[in-house]
Amino acid sequence: MPLLLFAALAFGLPAGTMVFGALTTPETVPGGARFTGANMSASLHGPYLTALLGSVKLSALSALIAAVIGLPVAHAVVTSRFRALRESVLAGAGVLANFGGVPLAFAFVATLGNAGVLTTRFHLLGHGWNLYGFWGLTLVYLYFLIPLMVLTLAPALEGLRRQWREAAHNNGASTFRYWMHVALPILMPSLLGGYVLLFGTAFSAYATAAAMVGSSVPLVTMQIADALSGNVLVGQDNVALALGVDMVLVAGLVMAVQVPLQRRSTRWLA
Amino acid sequence: MTDLLTDPESVRPTRAGSTVEFRGLRRAFGTTTALDGLDLEVRPGELLALLGPSGCGKTTALRTVAGFERPDTGEVLVDGEDITRVPAHRREAGMVFQSYSLFPHMTAIDNVAFGLRMNGTGKAARRARAAELLELVGLANHAARFPRQLSGGQQQRIALARALALRPRVLLLDEPLSALDAQVRLTLREEIRRLQQQLGITTLFVTHDQEEALSMADRVAVMRAGRLEQCAPPAELYERPATAFVANFVGVMSRIPARPGADGTTVGAFGRTLPVHGTLPGPVGTDGGSGEVDVLVRPEAIGVTADGDGTSQIVGATFLGATTRLTVRLAGGAEVMADVATHSTAGLPVGAKVTLTLPDRPVLVDRHSWGNGGRSGG
Numbered sequence: 001m002p003l004l005l006f007a008a009l010a011f012g013l014p015a016g017t018m019v020f021g022a023l024t025t026p027e028t029v030p031g032g033a034r035f036t037g038a039n040m041s042a043s044l045h046g047p048y049l050t051a052l053l054g055s056v057k058l059s060a061l062s063a064l065i066a067a068v069i070g071l072p073v074a075h076a077v078v079t080s081r082f083r084a085l086r087e088s089v090l091a092g093a094g095v096l097a098n099f100g101g102v103p104l105a106f107a108f109v110a111t112l113g114n115a116g117v118l119t120t121r122f123h124l125l126g127h128g129w130n131l132y133g134f135w136g137l138t139l140v141y142l143y144f145l146i147p148l149m150v151l152t153l154a155p156a157l158e159g160l161r162r163q164w165r166e167a168a169h170n171n172g173a174s175t176f177r178y179w180m181h182v183a184l185p186i187l188m189p190s191l192l193g194g195y196v197l198l199f200g201t202a203f204s205a206y207a208t209a210a211a212m213v214g215s216s217v218p219l220v221t222m223q224i225a226d227a228l229s230g231n232v233l234v235g236q237d238n239v240a241l242a243l244g245v246d247m248v249l250v251a252g253l254v255m256a257v258q259v260p261l262q263r264r265s266t267r268w269l270a
Numbered sequence: 271m272t273d274l275l276t277d278p279e280s281v282r283p284t285r286a287g288s289t290v291e292f293r294g295l296r297r298a299f300g301t302t303t304a305l306d307g308l309d310l311e312v313r314p315g316e317l318l319a320l321l322g323p324s325g326c327g328k329t330t331a332l333r334t335v336a337g338f339e340r341p342d343t344g345e346v347l348v349d350g351e352d353i354t355r356v357p358a359h360r361r362e363a364g365m366v367f368q369s370y371s372l373f374p375h376m377t378a379i380d381n382v383a384f385g386l387r388m389n390g391t392g393k394a395a396r397r398a399r400a401a402e403l404l405e406l407v408g409l410a411n412h413a414a415r416f417p418r419q420l421s422g423g424q425q426q427r428i429a430l431a432r433a434l435a436l437r438p439r440v441l442l443l444d445e446p447l448s449a450l451d452a453q454v455r456l457t458l459r460e461e462i463r464r465l466q467q468q469l470g471i472t473t474l475f476v477t478h479d480q481e482e483a484l485s486m487a488d489r490v491a492v493m494r495a496g497r498l499e500q501c502a503p504p505a506e507l508y509e510r511p512a513t514a515f516v517a518n519f520v521g522v523m524s525r526i527p528a529r530p531g532a533d534g535t536t537v538g539a540f541g542r543t544l545p546v547h548g549t550l551p552g553p554v555g556t557d558g559g560s561g562e563v564d565v566l567v568r569p570e571a572i573g574v575t576a577d578g579d580g581t582s583q584i585v586g587a588t589f590l591g592a593t594t595r596l597t598v599r600l601a602g603g604a605e606v607m608a609d610v611a612t613h614s615t616a617g618l619p620v621g622a623k624v625t626l627t628l629p630d631r632p633v634l635v636d637r638h639s640w641g642n643g644g645r646s647g648g
Binding site for chain 1: 365
């Protein structure tokens with residue numbers, strides 16, 4: 001009961017308010033609030049749709065890259081012989097995973113921005129480098145997504161028994177085939193869970209992108225901020241709420257894909 | 271528990287049992303020496319148990335055959351072929367691990383068929399062979415179960431079937447029964463032995479359980495500090511241990527204080543002079559200055575006779591079923607264990623004065639153990 005009450009207050013009430021707002025006209029318009037599909041329709045057209053797709057693309061890609069890089073990094077960490085190194089890397093990953101936002105944006109601007117230390121030293125602009133575009137933002141997101149993936153996968157990797165690897169080799173499997181046929185299938189539930197977590201983190205990120213690229217990379221969180229602040233058009237509050245509903249629907253869609261995959265990959269745990 | 275099938279022709283290895291040789295094997299982990307020049311030969315088709323206390327190197331020796339450890343020096347030969355540098359996945363050695371090593375995401379039949387899948391056997395053929403092996407270990411109706419749905423004993427049988435699937439030249443068993451409860455352990459060790467004999471596969475079996483080693487193996491190799499102490503059939507190992515360590519480690523030994531003879535080939539104990547089996551442990555007089563030694567005798571080899579004038583006294587009795595183990599305090603204070611038939615203990619109550627006698631055969635002698643209670647090993 002306490003959990004239900006907490007969920008109702010912390011999740012149900014805001015979600016209900018958001019959905020209601022997305023499906024109604026503002027109180028301030030003539031005639032007062034009434035139900036309408038215009039907000040939802042607007043959120044799925046023009047620059048709003050572009051931003052939504054941009055966010056999905058950025059989140060899916062950065063989460064994928066972070067998962068691909070995070071897995072071997074996490075494996076190297078948990079199999080390290082040096083306990084102090086292992087623990088310090090994991091502690092560092094815990095800090096970096098929460099290092100998003102304005103400070104991270106400024107750190108990257110100072111090092112890899114147009115006048116950044118590394119940019120000028122290595123003449124990166126001459127090689128086509130641009131921190132303030134899609135790939136620049138992806139790089140910045142990876143800075144906190146990879147540590148997050150390392151933290152997520154480390155316990156699962158520690159659960160991989162040495163005997164499984166040895167049994168695989170004993171049965172004629174090379175290291176590559178051990179990973180393909182044994183380790184990765186066992187890790188799949190954690191990988192899927194980690195990917196969804198990373199996707200959600202990237203999808204909902206705002207401050208880093210706002211401080212770094214502004215509106216030059218279309219993202220749904222930026223559009224929500226602009227709609228709420230009246231940066232482009234006034235009276236768009238309910239469209240912002242509709243964009244929030246879109247985000248919930250995208251998250252639900254990702255979960256809808258992930259849950260059956262997760263169920264299939266954990267069949268042996270049931 | 272289901273018995274094994276008696277016709278394992280379909281899973282018999284493609285060749286007769288192989289020989290395995292360890293030649294001067296050395297392996298150190300930092301400052302710890304796990305193998306210190308191990309020399310040992312396993313004969314074709316035999317089950318050889320590697321027995322010894324923790325840290326004696328028995329598992330390292332086994333893992334060296336499997337390819338999971340690389341020796342610092344020395345060689346491992348299978349059928350005369352040096353396999354020391356051959357990678358683990360090309361060794362043709364099936365291994366059953368101590369703890370549950372089944373792949374948790376695969377069903378029993380997929381686990382058994384894993385090796386066949388790795389070597390490119392077609393799906394139908396590998397499933398057919400895996401089914402045969404499951405039948406061989408009595409688990410044909412558990413093919414679709416995942417490891418977590420099986421008991422510990424069933425998991426180890428599946429692991430055994432998996433180890434046999436590729437018709438290995440050598441079967442390696444790394445304490446496969448140690449995680450099981452007593453009853454299952456007893457049943458499974460009989461089944462493993464029967465299967466090994468039926469298949470005629472050369473098998474190395476690592477255990478720290480002497481009863482397991484003595485009951486299953488054709489020969490038992492006792493190891494100590496990375497070296498081979500003695501390798502012999504169980505009966506010989508028990509009756510004629512080569513060293514005091516083997517005598518103490520295998521079975522129970524009574525230590526009886528004795529005095530070495532002047533010629534160095536006899537000892538005096540209980541008023542008798544007995545020939546020494548092997549050599550006396552060091553020059554006379556080096557044992558704390560007294561020159562005393564201990565004669566090592568199995569409890570069942572000591573005769574106990576009620577004697578009102580005797581200088582020894584029964585101070586304890588433990589019922590063991592057919593036999594009763596008496597603890598007898600000698601005149602000097604040392605305590606000796608002696609096993610007598612339970613039906614003959616009526617005249618040997620606790621507190622009775624007795625006379626002890628030793629068998630008429632050479633005895634093993636060890637340095638005197640000060641403060642020993644007359645018992646060791648077990």
